[in-house]
Amino acid sequence: MPAYIALIYSRDVDWTKPEYGADMKEYSEFGEAAAAVIRGGNVLYPTATATTVRVTGGKGGDLVTTDGPYAETKEALTGFYLLECADLDEAVKVASTIPAAWDGAVEVRPVIEF
Amino acid sequence: MRTGDAVAEVVRAEGTRVLATLVRVTGSVQLAEDATQDAVVRALETWPRTGVPDNPRGWLLVTARHRALDVLRREARRAGKEAAAMLPADPVPEPPETIRDDLLRLVFTCCHPALATSAQVALALRTLGGLSTAEVARALLVPEATMAKRLTRAKQKIAQAHIPYRVPPAEELPARLAGVAATVYLIFNAGYAADDGPELVRAPLTAEALRLARLLVELMPDEPTALGLLALLLLQDSRRAARTDGAGRPVLLPEQDRSRWDADAIAEGVTLVGTALRRTPDRPEQYVVQAAIAACHALAPTYDETDWGAVISWYDVLLTVRDTPVVRLNRAAAVAERDGPAAGLVLVDGIAGLTGYPWWHATRAELLHRAGDAAAARAAYERALSCGLSRPAADHLRRRLAALPRA
Numbered sequence: 251m252p253a254y255i256a257l258i259y260s261r262d263v264d265w266t267k268p269e270y271g272a273d274m275k276e277y278s279e280f281g282e283a284a285a286a287v288i289r290g291g292n293v294l295y296p297t298a299t300a301t302t303v304r305v306t307g308g309k310g311g312d313l314v315t316t317d318g319p320y321a322e323t324k325e326a327l328t329g330f331y332l333l334e335c336a337d338l339d340e341a342v343k344v345a346s347t348i349p350a351a352w353d354g355a356v357e358v359r360p361v362i363e364f
Numbered sequence: 365m366r367t368g369d370a371v372a373e374v375v376r377a378e379g380t381r382v383l384a385t386l387v388r389v390t391g392s393v394q395l396a397e398d399a400t401q402d403a404v405v406r407a408l409e410t411w412p413r414t415g416v417p418d419n420p421r422g423w424l425l426v427t428a429r430h431r432a433l434d435v436l437r438r439e440a441r442r443a444g445k446e447a448a449a450m451l452p453a454d455p456v457p458e459p460p461e462t463i464r465d466d467l468l469r470l471v472f473t474c475c476h477p478a479l480a481t482s483a484q485v486a487l488a489l490r491t492l493g494g495l496s497t498a499e500v501a502r503a504l505l506v507p508e509a510t511m512a513k514r515l516t517r518a519k520q521k522i523a524q525a526h527i528p529y530r531v532p533p534a535e536e537l538p539a540r541l542a543g544v545a546a547t548v549y550l551i552f553n554a555g556y557a558a559d560d561g562p563e564l565v566r567a568p569l570t571a572e573a574l575r576l577a578r579l580l581v582e583l584m585p586d587e588p589t590a591l592g593l594l595a596l597l598l599l600q601d602s603r604r605a606a607r608t609d610g611a612g613r614p615v616l617l618p619e620q621d622r623s624r625w626d627a628d629a630i631a632e633g634v635t636l637v638g639t640a641l642r643r644t645p646d647r648p649e650q651y652v653v654q655a656a657i658a659a660c661h662a663l664a665p666t667y668d669e670t671d672w673g674a675v676i677s678w679y680d681v682l683l684t685v686r687d688t689p690v691v692r693l694n695r696a697a698a699v700a701e702r703d704g705p706a707a708g709l710v711l712v713d714g715i716a717g718l719t720g721y722p723w724w725h726a727t728r729a730e731l732l733h734r735a736g737d738a739a740a741a742r743a744a745y746e747r748a749l750s751c752g753l754s755r756p757a758a759d760h761l762r763r764r765l766a767a768l769p770r771a
Contacts, residue, residue, distance in 0.1 A: 252526045337528035338478055360525045 253289065253361040254333045254341040260354030262296050262326035276349040284333075284344050291331035297322075325354045332361070371411045376494040378421040379404045380579075382428050383491060384466035385458055387529060390432050393473070393519045397491065399432035400424070404494075425458070468531045468583050475544040476527050483518035484547045485554075490515055492579065493572045503569050504554065541584070545593045545651060548576045552597050570601055581636075588643045592651030595636035599658035602629035614760050618667040630662045653682045672702035689718045697727055705734040722751035726761055738768045 265274060274293075281288060297319040304314045319326065331348065335341040338358070345356045379400055386396035403424045417423045458466075474487040489500045501511035521527065532540040555569025577597050580590040606620040615621075637659050640652040657678045664670040679695035692715045700708020709731045718724035725748035733741035745765040749758055 337526040338476075339528050339532075342478065358525075 251334050251336065252341075253363065254335055254338075255359050255361055256291075256331045256333055256341070256345045256348060257327055257357040257359065258329040258331075258348060258350040258354065259323070259325040259357065260328045260350040262298075262328065264296050265293050265328070266295075273349065273353075280348055283347065284331075287333050287335050287340070287344055289332040289334050291329065293329040294327065296328070297326045328354075368412055371416060372408065374416055374420050375404050375407045375411070375424070378424050380470075380492055380494050381421055381463050381467060382424045383494075384470040385425060385463060386428055386432060387470060387473070388466050389429070390436075391529070393491070393522055395432055395435060396428075397519075399428040399435065402431045403428035421463075464583060465531065467579070469529045471544055471580070471583065472531055472540055473522060473527060473529050475540075475547045476522075477540070477543050478525065478527055479518055479521065481547065481550065483514055483521075484543075485551055486511060486514050487518050488547055488576060489551065489572055492576055495572070499568075503572070538589070541587060541589045544580065545589050548573050548580070548593060549597075549651075551576065552600075556600065570597075570604070573597055574601060586643065588640045588649040588652050591636050591640035591643070592649050592653075592655050595633045595640060595655035596651050596658055598629045598633035598636070599655055599662050602626040602633065602662060608756075612756060614756050616760075617661065620667075622666070625662070634659050634662065648681050648685050650682065650686045653678055653685070657682070670701070672698050676702065689715050689724075690721070693718060693721075693724055693727060700731055700734075705731040709735065720751060722748040722753050722757075722761075724748075725751065726764075729761075729764070733764075733768060738770075742768055 263270065277293070281291075300317075300319040302316040302318060302320045304316070305311045306314055328350075333341055333344055335344060338360075341358050345351060345358050348356050350356050382403065383396055383400040386399055387393050390396050390399075406427055407420070407424060411417070411420075470491060471488075474491055475484045479487070486500055486504065489495050489503065490497065493500075495503070497512050497515060498508050500515075501508040504511070506514075531537075552570055552573030555571075555573060574594075574597050577590070577594040580587075581594050584590045602625050603617075603620060605626065606622065606624040607615055609615050633655065637652065637655045640649065641656065644652055657675055660671055660675045660678065675698045676695060679691065679698060682691055683695070693712065696708050696711035696715070699711055709728065712724070712728055712731065715724070725744045729741045729744035729748060732738075732744055742765060745761055745768075748761055749765075753761070
């Protein structure tokens with residue numbers, strides 16, 4: 251069965267704060283409703299906590315870390331789900347019920363199966 | 365029609381059906397396309413000499429299946445696996461319903477909303493229309509290498525993202541069919557308007573769109589969207605011969621020589637509008653309504669005898685399902701014909717969001733001119749020209765501008 255990752259782009263906030271309790275509840279409702287196809291997933295801390303890692307000069311070269319996300323975007327990558335679906339139509343249907351779909355956007359990408 | 369052309373036509377029509385079946389059997393658009401292409405080339409080489417076989421589709425399908433099986437065997441050998449046993453060398457003939465369903469699957473896969481519109485257009489022309497990559501590139505005025513890349517990327521996405529090869533379930537069908545119709549209409553308009561090209565009408569694209577619309581009606585004879593789309597294309601295309609003069613300059617509706625309109629296309633289009641309207645008593649369908657508007661024009665003996673009241677009523681119906689500034693602009697132009705330029709101008713000026721649209725300025729210019737305000741008309745024509753238009757359309761507006769009385 252094909253696997254898809256649903257990358258969640260939404261407000262760049264700290265979802266652990268109590269004021270986002272209602273949002274988190276929506277996500278757990280989604281999690282229950284889509285339990286049959288969810289194979290994993292997590293919420294991320296805001297991009298302010300991100301560290302971007304690069305090694306310059308090829309493998310074994312100098313480690314360069316930068317504070318912040320790799321790409322600065324208006325809506326930030328704030329979480330993801332790993333979904334196992336029959337096809338893209340099913341994956342899109344599931345993704346359309348992730349709360350970020352109406353409060354941000356969800357990018358659905360097929361996962362390479364080795 | 366020469367023998368060669370007749371053979372080519374059979375090969376093309378049957379090739380699309382064979383491709384549709386092979387996509388289902390092999391699960392790969394690319395493999396199915398390569399194998400079908402191979403069978404088509406062989407048919408075009410052999411049939412003009414030997415004559416078209418009794419069952420051309422069966423011939424093509426067997427040949428293409430053999431080819432696909434060869435490719436799969438070679439790939440399996442390279443990967444050290446057993447050849448896929450999914451392709452019987454001597455297939456049982458497909459029943460007609462299966463062929464119909466295969467074609468429908470191909471239609472909905474090529475026009476899947478997860479594909480970019482430009483990719484849908486290219487895929488529809490390549491797989492459903494059976495054009496070569498070079499022909500698609502020429503028709504869409506894109507370099508062949510760019511088109512090849514676009515098609516490859518689309519087919520990769522279908523394979524890698526697992527875009528399903530199936531007819532959408534009933535609850536999704538109206539929305540998906542609207543998407544298919546939009547793609548076909550886009551192909552038609554690319555041929556009809558040709559705003560980015562030197563010629564006003566790129567006939568191959570309009571012919572391809574008509575062919576695709578006919579295929580949709582053949583596959584879904586009860587769907588008002590399919591009926592309305594074909595009716596609309598037929599009625600618009602019926603005016604093709606009258607849309608340009610001997611020098612290739614555009615001739616607008618009021619000045620067109622109606623004796624040059626295609627009476628057969630009009631008769632077929634009007635009949636289709638009637639059938640489609642009877643099937644949409646509760647909720648209007650946008651292509652059917654647009655076709656009804658086109659029918660009002662097609663049936664008017666002269667421009668002045670156009671039933672503008674009917675045209676305006678149909679625009680009112682269209683606004684209930686498709687409220688866009690361009691629809692409002694067209695309605696305003698019809699109101700101007702019935703109630704005079706001042707009434708039309710009030711409506712045109714009330715439409716927001718069209719300041720970058722040359723025909724909004726051109727419509728204003730025409731109405732201002734009719735209302736006797738040459739200076740304002742001149743300014744509006746100049747704004748229209750600054751929006752960017754095809755050469756023939758721009759030349760036309762310049763001639764209108766030059767004909768204005770001097771201030």
